[in-house]
Amino acid sequence: MSKSLIRRSVVCAALVVAVVGNPFVIRSAAAQMQTAQITQPPATAASPQPGLVPAGDDTFLLTIFLRHDESKPLPKINDELRAQGYFKTFPPPGIEVVSWYVMMGIGQVVTLRVPASRLREVNRAIETTAWGGYRTEFYPTYDYKAVAEKMRATDGR
Numbered sequence: 152m153s154k155s156l157i158r159r160s161v162v163c164a165a166l167v168v169a170v171v172g173n174p175f176v177i178r179s180a181a182a183q184m185q186t187a188q189i190t191q192p193p194a195t196a197a198s199p200q201p202g203l204v205p206a207g208d209d210t211f212l213l214t215i216f217l218r219h220d221e222s223k224p225l226p227k228i229n230d231e232l233r234a235q236g237y238f239k240t241f242p243p244p245g246i247e248v249v250s251w252y253v254m255m256g257i258g259q260v261v262t263l264r265v266p267a268s269r270l271r272e273v274n275r276a277i278e279t280t281a282w283g284g285y286r287t288e289f290y291p292t293y294d295y296k297a298v299a300e301k302m303r304a305t306d307g308r
Contacts, residue, residue, distance in 0.1 A: 209267045212249060212292045215277065217285040219258040228284040237280035243272050258285060262292060 220228060232238060242248060247264040254260050265273055277287055302308075 210264045211267065212262055212294065213265045213270075213273065214260060214262045214290045214292045216257065216288040216290075217259040217261065217281060218288070220284060220286065223284075232281065232284040235280040235283065237284065240280045241276045243269070243276050245269075246273060 219225075223231075242261070242263055246269065249262040249264055251259065251261045263273065274289075281287060
């Protein structure tokens with residue numbers, strides 16, 4: 152099995168776990184709530200932590216690497232994307248763009264907040280309009296900045 156295929160399989164499995172939870176672990180609602188209380192620091196109503204999704208929200212963060220095809224100059228890539236409808240289709244309407252950066256030497260890195268029920272729509276927007284101009288990689292992600300800052304401030308406690 153190729154390294155690329157293994158990597159994609161691992162990413163897909165991580166995405167499934169992020170969206171629907173681990174399908175191989177059956178936990179009671181009480182156990183799930185206890186885990187959520189342990190892993191997520193409490194947020195106060197006055198100062199919610201940036202990037203944390205309120206409980207009960209069915210969204211998750213999805214980071215997409217749009218890697219440039221270096222065999223084509225940028226104007227040619229943009230012409231291809233325009234012809235495929237990329238600029239009108241991605242991201243789909245109603246999908247929140249959390250960040251969108253150019254990473255020199257790589258391409259673009261886009262982080263979206265996606266309702267789990269709309270994951271297929273986001274994937275199809277990429278498949279039908281971005282392929283050819285970009286090679287794509289998908290990663291389910293979460294905002295760790297506030298937790299990391301707290302860990303540094305308390306020496307990991």
